[in-house]
Amino acid sequence: MAREKSFPSGVAQFTLFDNTGQPLNERVAFIRSNDVMQVTVKSAKATYKAKEAVAVSLEAKDSKGLGVPGNFSVSVIDETKVPGGDDIESTIFSNLLLTSDLKGYIEKANYYFAKEGDDVDRALDNLMLTQGYRKFTWSKLAAMNNAKPAYEAEDLGVKISGKVYTLGNKLLPGATVDMISLRAGISKSATTDAEGRFSFGGILLQDSIKFAIQARNGKSDKVKIVIDTLPKVRIGINPNFGDVSTNISATLKAYLENIKKQDDFYERTGQLDKVQRLREVRIKAKREKAESNITPQGMFQIPEVSADKVIRFSESEADLCLNLSMCLQARLPGVRVESNMGYTTITDLRGERLGLILDGRKINQLDEISEILEGSVPPTDVAKILMVRTNMAAKNVLGGDGAGYVMIITKLGTARKLYIPNIANVTPKGFNKVREFYMPKYTAANATQADLRTTIYWDPRIKTDVNGKTAFTYFNADGPGTYKVVVEGVNAAGELGRQVYRYTVK
Incomplete structure (x- = not known):
């Protein structure tokens, strides 16, 4: 047990090799170590009124019990309006320590973290023996040591690269390539290598900015430039979407029942006329012809x-x-x-x-x-x-x-792109500005307006100080219910932490 605790929490892979380096047996096991943050969440009261301001304190301690700075995400929902359960939730523990390492559907992945005991440990080990079974072709892995990866390692900033050709489609070494962006104030030059390639790297962008890239062969512009396109990572089906697909009818039923309860509440309190819902909208228009964007074809045309x-x-x-x-x-x-x-x-x-x-x-x-x-x-x-x-x-x-x-x-001419062989316009994706989550602030003047929010508060960027402490505030919505505060985060040592706190709104 002492040696087991020397491993970090998560899925560990153990492989037995013979003296020639050939694998004989393999086993994966889940390790539970004492490397979890202790997160404490408190509010001033256990019961609040609708639209009342709530102040929540957060304290984080590392696995040794010392206050520690960390990055946390906080969400507050009205659990009465959004039904769920601890076992079926997707959490920072179930994602990072379990489902990210195992292939296939894992039913109620958070069950293995929401509870403790011999039964849970036995079920988790059975999961390792089934969903955790895997086979590696070690000869292929050894042959791939010198293989070029399909995706380059991420670097700081944006990289723009490509090739320069003659008009006869031959690679052109020694060509001059200039990259200019007046908006970003960037001007760079490069020379193509023996294979006609060029590259500009380490470009830091705060937003998506357009670059003009021009190639020349000496003083001549009779060349073609082609910008590389990055291989796209295909998005596959998440194997752990099973709970959503199987329980979607029950989830929708709960939402519909909740809407009826809300209407009953506002009707009982005389506020139903203040509830605004989207009305049915019918749009009538002629469908645009499919061929409206092509150049007129004259007499030579066929369907x-x-x-x-x-x-x-x-x-x-x-x-x-x-x-x-x-x-x-x-x-x-x-x-x-x-x-x-x-x-x-x-x-x-x-x-x-x-x-x-x-x-x-x-x-x-x-x-x-x-x-x-x-x-x-x-x-x-x-x-x-x-x-x-x-x-x-x-x-x-x-x-x-x-x-x-x-x-x-x-x-049509308006839909065409002007083609100049030696010039390419590139618009790499920069960093998007973060939009803040909407949070009302109630005063005596606006306290009567209807508030049907189900997600009361959300902030993915809460940080604790050097002592592991911080606080945040928000306003409740309308209607009685149980509010659920979920805090998840990680510290600099890689220790994960999660805490759920509930209070009542009457």
């Missing part, structure tokens, strides 16, 4: 149902492509987009060229077709692309019966 393939680029896809040729690679079935003898064309598998129509205008010159596919029409300006190969009626409408046609339909 989408007549096309063999319809392609629309998402904004992220369009930003990733240097040109239409890159965006269309492998997107058009049965045809190829390729360069030959200095020209880029679209051909079928027999080598027969498909005709190109841009906004109702047939493009016949090979050099103009190449310019359109290689950059004069940026993917961000394209609304959709239609390919017609097998529909003879549609091909006849377009003026021929050859291999087929590719129709490029662009957005």
Whole structure:
């Protein structure tokens, strides 16, 4: 037991290896150590009136009983209006010490922290043996020691990077790249490396600010610049949403019953006329036509149902492509987009060229077709692309019966982005200013207005002083009930703390 207490609280993994470093057995166990903060929450009275001011004192002591500074989040709810239970709550203990380490749904995760005893410890160990079972392919892990991580480690500030190409899509080393933001007062320069890459790092932003990034090859601006896009972390389904999905009907029923109780209360006290609820609103309008944002097509146009393939680029896809040729690679079935003898064309598998129509205008010159596919029409300006190969009626409408046609339909001029190959505009996300949680202050003048709040108070940034003490105040809402004060936080040593305090409003 003494050795067990030397571990911090949480899930610990123990692996047994042989003399060659191969794993023989593995077990996870939950460790309970004496490393929890002691949090005390008190109010001046046990019973308050509606809309009365409440002063709450908070004191935090570390695991050794000494006052300690810490960061805390405080929430106060009317438990009568928001029913719940300690076992089904998601808390700082259940999140950081349990569900973050185990995969799969854990029913009533806070049950293992809300109670103590042999039964709870036995149930927790059974959980480790089931949900905590895991298998590692150690040979793959060893081979990944030198692998480049998919996501870079977070750094202080924003990093902007990319590549510079020639107009022929070749990487350009030694190019000069300037980054300017007049609003932020930032001006930086860089030179591309042997692979045509550049990078600007350590940019601290207080808000989202637009940067202009321009590339040059000596004095020439006949180059293309492409900004890197960060790999996106996909948001998966939270496996611990089970309690919400299974009890949603019961939760809604409790809310509806609570609204009825509130109305009964205000009617009994003669204040029902002061309760304002949203009334039903009906909006009548003509639906905007789906094609209202495209350039007029003239005589050469067909409905989408007549096309063999319809392609629309998402904004992220369009930003990733240097040109239409890159965006269309492998997107058009049965045809190829390729360069030959200095020209880029679209051909079928027999080598027969498909005709190109841009906004109702047939493009016949090979050099103009190449310019359109290689950059004069940026993917961000394209609304959709239609390919017609097998529909003879549609091909006849377009003026021929050859291999087929590719129709490029662009957005209206007001919806287009101005394309200058050597300039890129970047708007990285900065730090958003925090909005304060609304908290009324009642005086004799406004004490009669209806207050139906369920969340009475919330502050995620409460700090205790060097002695571990602080205090906060707020006003109660209307209606009788039991108010629940929940305090959760952590200190500099990583010790977690949580305390629940209740008082009555009559």
